[in-house]
Amino acid sequence: MLRFVLLGLLVGDPRHGYDLKAAVEEVFGGTWAINIGQVYSTLARLERDELVDASVVEQAAHPDKKVYRVTEAGRLELKRWLAQPVEEPVRVRDEVFSKVLLHALTGRGDATRFVWDQRKEYLQALGDLTRLAESEDLSPATRLLVSGATLHVEADLRWLEMCEEHLGGLVPMEGSGDGHER
Amino acid sequence: MLRFVLLGLLVGDPRHGYDLKAAVEEVFGGTWAINIGQVYSTLARLERDELVDASVVEQAAHPDKKVYRVTEAGRLELKRWLAQPVEEPVRVRDEVFSKVLLHALTGRGDATRFVWDQRKEYLQALGDLTRLAESEDLSPATRLLVSGATLHVEADLRWLEMCEEHLGGLVPMEGSGDGHER
DNA sequence: GGTGCCATGTAACGCGTTACATGATTAT
DNA sequence: ATAATCATGTAACGCGTTACATGGCACC
Numbered sequence: 001m002l003r004f005v006l007l008g009l010l011v012g013d014p015r016h017g018y019d020l021k022a023a024v025e026e027v028f029g030g031t032w033a034i035n036i037g038q039v040y041s042t043l044a045r046l047e048r049d050e051l052v053d054a055s056v057v058e059q060a061a062h063p064d065k066k067v068y069r070v071t072e073a074g075r076l077e078l079k080r081w082l083a084q085p086v087e088e089p090v091r092v093r094d095e096v097f098s099k100v101l102l103h104a105l106t107g108r109g110d111a112t113r114f115v116w117d118q119r120k121e122y123l124q125a126l127g128d129l130t131r132l133a134e135s136e137d138l139s140p141a142t143r144l145l146v147s148g149a150t151l152h153v154e155a156d157l158r159w160l161e162m163c164e165e166h167l168g169g170l171v172p173m174e175g176s177g178d179g180h181e182r
Numbered sequence: 183m184l185r186f187v188l189l190g191l192l193v194g195d196p197r198h199g200y201d202l203k204a205a206v207e208e209v210f211g212g213t214w215a216i217n218i219g220q221v222y223s224t225l226a227r228l229e230r231d232e233l234v235d236a237s238v239v240e241q242a243a244h245p246d247k248k249v250y251r252v253t254e255a256g257r258l259e260l261k262r263w264l265a266q267p268v269e270e271p272v273r274v275r276d277e278v279f280s281k282v283l284l285h286a287l288t289g290r291g292d293a294t295r296f297v298w299d300q301r302k303e304y305l306q307a308l309g310d311l312t313r314l315a316e317s318e319d320l321s322p323a324t325r326l327l328v329s330g331a332t333l334h335v336e337a338d339l340r341w342l343e344m345c346e347e348h349l350g351g352l353v354p355m356e357g358s359g360d361g362h363e364r
Numbered sequence: 365g366g367t368g369c370c371a372t373g374t375a376a377c378g379c380g381t382t383a384c385a386t387g388a389t390t391a392t
Numbered sequence: 393a394t395a396a397t398c399a400t401g402t403a404a405c406g407c408g409t410t411a412c413a414t415g416g417c418a419c420c
Binding site for chain 4: 002003034038
């Protein structure tokens with residue numbers, strides 16, 4: 001996915017790796033802390049596939065930089081990707097879902113406690129997003145992302161409430177006590 | 183994550199790889215089509231880390247099978263994982279989010295059309311989930327997952343509506359026309 | 365003298381996906 | 393005949409994470 005984000009940012013302007021990292025973090029409102037190493041290896045793959053090409057620019061005071069430009073093939077590839085809706089966009093195999101599921105299936109550990117702790121994480125995330133939404137230097141597009149993430153957190157919080165209501169009724173499988181039955 | 187799901191299922195009963203695949207698909211209501219190869223490689227890693235151990239069971243009519251059991255270390259590891267809430271559980275770096283973002287930033291391709299097509303995918307997913315929720319042979323825990331996924335889709339559909347409202351106001355960056363300005 | 369910025373990378377490992385290889389039995 | 397089911401794996405590749413390596417310049 002980073003592949004296409006980089007490609008998209010390069011359509012705006014030719015850029016080098018170090019610069020791209022900052023650009024990605026900016027458009028995602030600082031919520032995506034990429035590792036710089038991943039930027040370089042992704043760029044290397046893009047170059048290999050001839051979706052971008054690079055030229056080294058010498059600098060006096062700083063190290064040389066490698067500036068990337070999108071090729072015509074890159075523009076096409078991006079366009080193709082952008083036109084295609086994401087298929088099966090919903091993951092039931094979510095990590096939080098899985099933890100609740102395994103709490104229910106194994107009866108091991110304290111499910112109520114887990115739900116409580118997880119809610120705290122979501123409330124934290126909601127606070128962060130609210131604060132981010134209030135900051136003034138966000139582009140309208142980034143603002144839209146923040147709204148989307150907020151809707152996701154709210155859905156998750158509602159789900160945790162459902163979980164609490166149903167926790168009593170979830171019967172663990174046979175043979176799944178605490179491992180000290182005998 | 184599959185690592186822990188397998189571990190959790192093995193707490194219920196000793197099982198072999200082929201069997202585990204079916205078990206995972208069952209508890210996730212058939213929404214997680216795992217590749218069997220991944221099950222085997224994940225089991226190999228679990229065995230290497232001594233969280234499970236295996237014994238080969240010979241069979242007359244069928245190939246031998248390798249039955250896995252959770253070790254004491256495996257039980258502990260699972261318990262530890264289950265107790266720990268997922269940190270930063272919200273991803274702003276969602277694929278659908280990213281596509282909308284890049285539509286906005288590059289002005290390339292038809293954003294309105296994309297939002298429309300993406301909504302169709304979500305409606306499809308919603309239909310699938312509704313049908314799944316109506317089937318009778320689901321465990322209460324699986325039912326809970328389906329509800330969670332449904333809440334996610336509903337949030338995403340609401341977000342797409344927001345997107346449509348704001349699409350006109352999203353100004354592409356300079357230098358990002360269709361690549362044929364001059 | 366240390367911290368941080370500028371700038372590029374590599375290596376190791378996990379997890380996910382797709383595809384390939386092997387081979388017996390059972391049902392249509 | 394041939395397709396499905398049972399059963400185990402390997403290989404290649406992408407993407408993500410963490411960590412390590414290198415080195416100059418500017419600022420305090």
